[in-house]
Amino acid sequence: MGRVKGLPNSEADRAWDMxxxxxxxxxxxxxxxxxxxxxxxxxxxxxxxxxxxxxxxPMFRREGITAL
Numbered sequence: 165m166g167r168v169k170g171l172p173n174s175e176a177d178r179a180w181d182m183x184x185x186x187x188x189x190x191x192x193x194x195x196x197x198x199x200x201x202x203x204x205x206x207x208x209x210x211x212x213x214x215x216x217x218x219x220x221x222p223m224f225r226r227e228g229i230t231a232l
């Protein structure tokens with residue numbers, strides 16, 4: 165996946181931290197998570213996938229979508 169525009173080639177600690185926190189809130193605490201931004205999807209399909217992965221992981225699992 166190294167040639168997909170918008171996908172970084174390295175791991176980001178902040179991104180993993182955000183992912184684990186949203187998953188913990190949604191699964192363990194049964195709390196909702198809301199992201200508020202002025203530019204939700206401005207540049208690439210990768211941005212949309214990333215936002216959906218944070219907020220809709222259970223839907224991805226139900227549909228069998230496990231990787232980009």
